Amino acid sequence: MKPEHELAQLVPIPADLVPVPADRDLPAGRHRQLKDHLMRELLLKARPAPTPPPKTTRKWAIAATAVVITGTITGIVLAGTTSPAYAVEREGNGALITIHDASRLDGLSGATAEIGYPATVVPVTASCQEPQPAPIPANYQIWVDEVGQETTTVHVVGAPLPAGEVIVLGIASTADSIMINGTITSHVPSCLPPPAA
């Protein structure tokens, strides 16, 4: 017996509303979107979690601005004072920046440039007159994860940045934490304002 016929016998509803709807495909493009999302998540989950450095009493906050990407990145960084301060590596179609100590990122620009995702660091201050960063382009994604209490990872998905484009990480040294605000642009600001509420 076909299932819909069986249901027609079982369910006391108007017969012209039986059978239940036939199967439908996911909306156009959504199958690919959901699959891409799944594959990215699996790559993240397959990675061993980095060992966090010992806790320290001083807390730093970091704000990230990616120069030519889309959307607003939000996250919190609390950094320690022991090495390694950070790690940079390629991750699938993108890059992964792992930050353990936001106070010692001097070599970050060179390390990220070597893998095609140049990043630079600027302070985040309330008095900064720079505009909020522009939206990240649609062909890039950036997000921030907290891994443990004092390690934060910045994920960049997309092709290596075009020449002249930079990812900016803004640091605020006085707050316990600050939201990370990001975009990608060829203009490297001298500072970043805190993200708009």
Added chain:
Amino acid sequence: MRARIRAGDPDSFGTLFDEHARGVYNHAFRLTGNWSTAEDVVALTFLEAWRLRGTVDPDGGSLRPWLLGIATNVARNSRRAARRHAAALDRLPKAEAVPDFAAELVGRIDDAERIRVVRQALATLRQQDREVLALCVWAELDYAAAAQALGIPVGTVRSRLARARKKLARLRNPINGDGQETGDRTTAIRPRREEIR
């Protein structure tokens, strides 16, 4: 395939998604009555599948029952699953606007109305009985596969399905308010049809 899924091979999960996303999507719609929620259930189901990959039996046939079982649990405990995968859901791209194909749009609205009526009729059943009904009648799993999906004995599937049938049979009589006759007939009489849209 099962061995690769157990081993956490991302490519095999990609294949699994391609093969079964549609089935999970439609099963989720029938359980939730909402196409958009069904998309979230699809995303959560495959994230949960990754988390639970070690539970896959090395031997056996299609993984469809396993996935439908996970989807059933996700639909039942969607808030718990959403909490577990909150970070991943935050990174899930928003669904793009569906192109305005009138027939597709009307069809989906019609689906939602049909499933609403069916679910209303089934609301009198216990949730566990309703889930067995959905797996055996709509998803066309046999008793053994439904048992595997829900992690319950085959005898329990039989008894839940029998209980559902018995209750629905009782509800079918007497008159249901749509002008249907009562009696011992085995199929519903089609009422005077009215335009439903």
